Amino acid sequence: MNKVILQPSGNKDAREHYENTIQSPVSMQVLTEYLSEETINQLEAFYPDRSVPTWGVTPGKNNVNVQKWGKIQTGDVTVFSANGQIFASGVVVLKLQHKELAAQLWGYDKSGQTWEYIYFLDEIKQHAIPYIEFNRAVRYADNYIIQGFNVLREELSERILSSFDLKSEIYLPDVSEEEYEQEILQFEDHDNLDTNRSGKGRKEQSFLRRKLFKNKKVGVCGICGNQYPVDLLVAAHIKKRSKCSREEKLDYKNIVMPMCKFGCDDLFEKGYIVVCDGKIQRNIKKSYTPHLLERVAQIETRECKHWNDHTRKYFEWHQQQ
Known part of the structure; x- marks a missing residue:
């Protein structure tokens, strides 16, 4: 911390x-x-x-x-x-x-x-x-x-x-894999309280962001492919965190990916877009307004660089929701 x-x-x-x-x-x-x-x-x-x-x-x-x-x-x-x-x-x-x-x-x-x-x-x-x-x-x-x-x-x-809003989104403390695992174990029975965690609970996000961005100032959104300052990117779980098993939460190399705050994170989290066989697609089970459809069309059929044999099962879980 x-x-x-x-x-x-x-x-x-x-x-x-x-x-x-x-x-x-x-x-x-x-x-x-x-x-x-x-x-x-x-x-x-x-x-x-x-x-x-x-x-x-x-x-x-x-x-x-x-x-x-x-x-x-x-x-x-x-x-x-x-x-x-x-x-x-x-x-x-x-x-x-x-x-x-x-x-x-x-x-x-x-x-x-x-x-x-x-x-x-x-x-x-x-x-x-x-x-x-x-x-x-x-x-x-x-x-x-x-x-x-x-x-x-x-x-x-x-x-x-x-x-006084002094925290950095770029430079994060070094959290070891052992500390990350302890963090998962400490809170695995309280996933419904994730949004209220404070203090030590933030070690998990620090660990994930540091692994994803390595204290770089700029990163790439895994959905739209655009480059942004990392304070405009989130370490997003492909499979909803509260639905992950302990082993899946510890699979940090495959369970998270960077997504931008300019819509991609929300579109993915709320299921308006899915990744199928490595391609970004609209979710036919959802209803779309004209403006939303226009936004999704901009990224539809893009190749998702984070889709591979290791992440496939998480994307498939997301697709089935």
Whole structure:
């Protein structure tokens, strides 16, 4: 589950760092001098413009920040605060420790430390969230002031992410196959409550979306074949999830496919279109208005790239409903 990283940025160093490496992102050319080819390839996939918003924290006194930094993972949201408000946020893409790069970017503080515990951000957004609104969302005292780098626990993070719509649809936490299986087992007796699941229940969707989209910013709808930003695509079950057996839910490589929010997801879920022998067809058991028929005609007879010997049984189940 995504967490929230508190990053007060009111002192001189933090203000300068924000201006120099977030507001004016770091050039990939600079990073190439310090990072491995593998890491650069990862970053280039996330930053096609080769400009990388970059942040870092010092080890702190008695290495107090190291353990906190260790909790950070892809999809976590950093909120920057100063002058009584949260003024910006960014989503974590990747993290690494690199003292030499940090010294190049930010130099050293008065205690001789540099901001070597680095993380790279995307989806930078500007905000004007007063502390009192933040405090009430997280249920702190009204007069609480954000002080010091910190990574909030999941329960508090969820309140903030939901209250201020800070979640990313692209960068998702890494959920292992074991965690996914535990999630299925935990909720398999409560499928009728799927829409009300919260917190840990979202691990399933994070896992499926990460497997489908691999943290890419763009994906292809499995029905219409059009390319869209991934926040306009859903990880849709071919066979209705609540009708799947445990084994079918665990067959994640075959049971889900990307569908766009521009109609394909609804058309498929509500049975107006089916996939038969790999071809998209209208469902003759349904009634259509002229405009709906026109929409379906645009995708009818298209080849569905996700139809194969492994997915056939799920499409056949859908067709028979």
